[in-house]
Amino acid sequence: MNIVIIGASGYSGAELAKLVATHPHFQLVGCYVSAGSADLHKPLSALYPEHKGIVDLPLQGMDENAIANIAAQADAVCLCTDHKVSVELAPQFLAHGLKVFDLSGGFRLADAHLYEEFYGFAHQHPELLAQAVYGLAEWHSEALKSAQLVAVAGCYPTASLNALKPLQQAGLLAGDQQVIINAVSGVTGAGRKAAIGTHFCEVSLAPYGLFNHRHTPEIEQSLQHPVLFTPHLGNFKRGILATIYATLNAGVTLDDVSSAYQVLADEPLIRLLGANQVASIKGIENQPYVDIGWHVKGQQLIVSAAIDNLLKGASGQALQCMNLNAGLAINTGLV
Numbered sequence: 001m002n003i004v005i006i007g008a009s010g011y012s013g014a015e016l017a018k019l020v021a022t023h024p025h026f027q028l029v030g031c032y033v034s035a036g037s038a039d040l041h042k043p044l045s046a047l048y049p050e051h052k053g054i055v056d057l058p059l060q061g062m063d064e065n066a067i068a069n070i071a072a073q074a075d076a077v078c079l080c081t082d083h084k085v086s087v088e089l090a091p092q093f094l095a096h097g098l099k100v101f102d103l104s105g106g107f108r109l110a111d112a113h114l115y116e117e118f119y120g121f122a123h124q125h126p127e128l129l130a131q132a133v134y135g136l137a138e139w140h141s142e143a144l145k146s147a148q149l150v151a152v153a154g155c156y157p158t159a160s161l162n163a164l165k166p167l168q169q170a171g172l173l174a175g176d177q178q179v180i181i182n183a184v185s186g187v188t189g190a191g192r193k194a195a196i197g198t199h200f201c202e203v204s205l206a207p208y209g210l211f212n213h214r215h216t217p218e219i220e221q222s223l224q225h226p227v228l229f230t231p232h233l234g235n236f237k238r239g240i241l242a243t244i245y246a247t248l249n250a251g252v253t254l255d256d257v258s259s260a261y262q263v264l265a266d267e268p269l270i271r272l273l274g275a276n277q278v279a280s281i282k283g284i285e286n287q288p289y290v291d292i293g294w295h296v297k298g299q300q301l302i303v304s305a306a307i308d309n310l311l312k313g314a315s316g317q318a319l320q321c322m323n324l325n326a327g328l329a330i331n332t333g334l335v
């Protein structure tokens, strides 16, 4: 596949550019930013010196000729752009027959009305929501093989869902109890553009998005179980640690929980740390995995799950989806 990345100068786009450029079967044929970008024409490696010799392609602008130029040279585009930009761009590429892998939340929710409530805009292409395949790679591998439009799963949902879906699927979670998810993200989760809230000297561990973060409906849609999700911003660069509290059905044992996780045992990018183990940021920084550990006391369950937000939470998982779509092993180019 010849691949173009839009939003290549951002944190997830730059990470994905490196993964595609070093992939054994994909070719990176273009890197794009907005038409008025301050980084126009610079090689990506001028912004990210660690990419030197790996991705030296220049950043091109999304001007009026860009869509046609990209359609002439690429088989697929990766949208590493803001949700609203992705919603605007995706249909234009689909109309040219290109595959679209969108890293934003623009196509993740099935109910268009939720976009007004949780994203703050009315969705302009609700007809595409039913067509989009949710890119939680390990859980939708069959549908991803033939998808034209992939809505790569969000970062917090990726950690939370891989930790909870095995238990939900095995019927272990008490149906009348909310699951509580407290998750801490590094600052790269907020993107590259400067803002006072993510300024190094201003960041202090604190919750945000209480009761209204857009990942709540995304998690609930896939889990089919109510959650109380609270994200936190931490003063570190990359990684997400989710600590999850749930009530188990009466009689469920630690062994039952451990057995339920075996559904993921053969997945190369999921590391089951096991019972009485905890996941950590250190374990997954710059790694493409999700790490999961669990503890049980009576009916109480605590699960910890960790991912690198820019890899398993964004570009790594996008590459997993692209691998499946191209008929390759899910971990090609990752491990």
Ligand SMILES: NC(=O)C1=CN([C@@H]2O[C@H](COP(=O)(O)OP(=O)(O)OC[C@H]3O[C@@H](n4cnc5c(N)ncnc54)[C@H](OP(=O)(O)O)[C@@H]3O)[C@@H](O)[C@H]2O)C=CC1
Pocket (backbone or CB within 6 Å): 006, 007, 008, 009, 010, 011, 012, 013, 032, 033, 034, 035, 036, 037, 038, 039, 062, 079, 080, 081, 082, 083, 085, 103, 104, 105, 154, 155, 188, 189, 190, 191, 192, 193, 309, 310, 313, 314
């Ligand atoms: N960071 C993370 O951990 C994760 C991010 N995501 C999602 O991925 C997407 C990108 O996030 P992130 O990498 O953090 O964002 P950044 O803010 O770091 O990067 C955004 C990129 O989009 C470019 N851009 C802005 N406007 C346009 C436009 N109109 N046309 C083309 N390119 C444009 C920017 O360049 P310029 O402004 O110079 O044009 C930049 O390259 C978001 O939707 C985010 O929600 C998903 C999972 C995790």
Ligand SMILES: CC(=O)N[C@@H](CCC(=O)OP(=O)(O)O)C(=O)O
Pocket (backbone or CB within 6 Å): 103, 104, 105, 153, 154, 155, 156, 185, 186, 187, 188, 189, 190, 191, 231, 233, 313
């Ligand atoms: C720390 C921080 O700000 N994180 C972002 C989530 C990361 C992201 O970009 O969200 P998606 O995975 O939905 O694309 C936020 O809470 O909005």
